[in-house]
Structure formats: C-alpha cells, structure tokens
Amino acid sequence: MTRQLGLVYDPRFLEHDQPFHPENAQRLKAIIGGLEEAGIWDKTVNIKTTPIAEGFLFRIHKPHYVDSIRKFAGSGGGMLDINTYLNSQSYQVALLAAGGAVQAAEAVLSGKVEQAFALVRPPGHHAHPSRAGGFCLFNNIALAAEHAIHNLGLERVLVVDFDVHHGDGTQAIFYSRKDVLYFSTHQYPLFPGTGHWKEIGEGPGEGFTINVPLPAGLGYEAYPRVFAEILFPAANRYRPELILVSAGYDAHWRDPLAGMRLSTKGFARLTRMLLDLAEEHCSGKMVLVLEGGYDLPALSASVAATCAVILGEDPQDSLGQSAETPYPLDDLLSKIKEIHRLA
Ligand SMILES: [Zn+2]
Numbered sequence: 001m002t003r004q005l006g007l008v009y010d011p012r013f014l015e016h017d018q019p020f021h022p023e024n025a026q027r028l029k030a031i032i033g034g035l036e037e038a039g040i041w042d043k044t045v046n047i048k049t050t051p052i053a054e055g056f057l058f059r060i061h062k063p064h065y066v067d068s069i070r071k072f073a074g075s076g077g078g079m080l081d082i083n084t085y086l087n088s089q090s091y092q093v094a095l096l097a098a099g100g101a102v103q104a105a106e107a108v109l110s111g112k113v114e115q116a117f118a119l120v121r122p123p124g125h126h127a128h129p130s131r132a133g134g135f136c137l138f139n140n141i142a143l144a145a146e147h148a149i150h151n152l153g154l155e156r157v158l159v160v161d162f163d164v165h166h167g168d169g170t171q172a173i174f175y176s177r178k179d180v181l182y183f184s185t186h187q188y189p190l191f192p193g194t195g196h197w198k199e200i201g202e203g204p205g206e207g208f209t210i211n212v213p214l215p216a217g218l219g220y221e222a223y224p225r226v227f228a229e230i231l232f233p234a235a236n237r238y239r240p241e242l243i244l245v246s247a248g249y250d251a252h253w254r255d256p257l258a259g260m261r262l263s264t265k266g267f268a269r270l271t272r273m274l275l276d277l278a279e280e281h282c283s284g285k286m287v288l289v290l291e292g293g294y295d296l297p298a299l300s301a302s303v304a305a306t307c308a309v310i311l312g313e314d315p316q317d318s319l320g321q322s323a324e325t326p327y328p329l330d331d332l333l334s335k336i337k338e339i340h341r342l343a
Pocket of ligand 1: 248292
C-alpha cells in the first residue's frame, strides 16, 4: 500500500551547529543525502515549517526559561550545561524545530498526509518546562502533543520514545496527565538516569507513563518483544487517537554514545509495528519527530529505512547486524506488566 508521507525539513535547521559536538548539523545533511540517494525524498510531501508562536510555547515551557534561552543566544551563546550548546541562531532554530513538529502533527490530523516525519534539530525529549538538557532546548514532541490536545481537541495521544536515552523532559511534562500516554524504551543505566520501571506517573497521570529500562547489548530480538508484550496491550487499552514517536536512532549498534544493538533492519521492524498499531487505532495517523542518533551512516540509513517502510517499500540495510547479548527479559517484563496491570 502506498502512503502519503509528509516531511518537515528546513535548511535553517543547520544553523544551530557546533562542529565536533555529536549533535551537529552534519546529522541532518547525512539524513537528507540518504533520502535523496535512496530515491525517497522525491516521493514525499514537503510540509512548510514556520516558527512556533511564543505564546503556545508557554503552554509547555516557563516564560522565564524561554526568555533565558532567547537572551543567551542573543548574546552569542555558549554551553548551557556540560552537554548542551547554543549559538547566536539557536533560539530561532529551536522555535522553528518546535514549529516543525507541531506542523507535522497538523498535517496528519488535517488529513493532508497519513504519516509525517519531522526532521528537526535541535532535538527535544530532554527539554523540561524550565530547563534544557541533553542537547535539547524546547520539547518538540511535547509541543506537538499539546497542539493535538489543546488546539485540535484530541483526548488521548500516545508518545512512543525509542531513542536510546530516556525522554526525561517529555515524562516530566506529562507525568500527572492522562491525555498523553508516554512509553519509553531506553538503555538503563545511562544519561539522564531516569526511566526506572517504577516511574509510572502520578495523580491523574498514574499509569500513563510506561518505562522499559533495558540493559546494554539488546537489539533485534528484544525490542519487538517489548513492543508486543508491553506497548501493544497498553495501546489497546488506551485507544490512542494519534501516535507520536520520539524517533532517536542512537540504539543502533554503531552509535558512539550508547551500547544497544539495534540494526537498520531493526528500526525498520519497529516502524512496521508502530504503523500496524496506528492503523489499528487511529487510521494510521503517526508523526515521527527526530531525536538522537550520532553515527552518521547508521542515522541516515535508519531514517531512510523508516521512511521506506512507511512508503511500502523494502528497507535497505548495507550496514548489517551486530550480535546482541542474550538477556532474560522475562523477569523485567513481568514486573512491568504487573505494575501496569497488563495481561
Ligand atoms: Zn538519545
């Protein structure tokens, strides 16, 4: 089946850059180059990107924090913390990245396209209401979810975060809300340190945060099993009206910042499963938002494979697999099923 895939990309995303930092502009150049080379770029629909309105940004981020980012960039930038940089353009680029995620959700929910991929930088899932972190300034995916809920009237949005790091910002933003079900797989322990399976949300949000912390070394066998045994039953119970995906590709076996063993084919398989889930619950409505991924060949091949699967084509994988470390998942998965009362 051929689908309409919308892509958000704007060359201004390259202006937030610090050469030799892992989260640099070469990442997006590699992705776009890979999509062109695979013949995918021309089969997609371009979604025009405009900066997010500051007023809407304040629904997720505190005004004093937004102000501090604007001023810090205005003074030329520098390091905000040991991981996160700003240059003079970063505030404007971050507004544009957040706008891109929102407009991708808008394009899918208005029926312009069935799926969309927001190829944005800087990434977002470590950004909290009032602090940056882990290369992230504004939480792009949280703003897309908030747009779907507050502006378009949705009541249940599922966020699936397969970036190798826990999306601590996204979790914090929605921790006491039930209109967003946050599901994350991540290497654990690893930066940022959060994402224990006992973190399940609080108050009205209790049960609407699902964390699957995984030891390093897992890949093609483990991830689909986690999706099948935890994500699928949770989604069946939640009945999402939209699926947003924090698509980070740093769980690839080649990634320099982590130790997971997913292959390009593994990401293609996860994409297939997420599409199935979206088709079952919400007429295929799915929006991916780029997060991490720091090995350029792996990142570019995996994004291309993701898009190929959505377009109904065979994903290519010239990088191959790396053996995963056998690990008995039964105990962890049964604890998660028990705490979330999943059959
Ligand atoms: Zn990451």
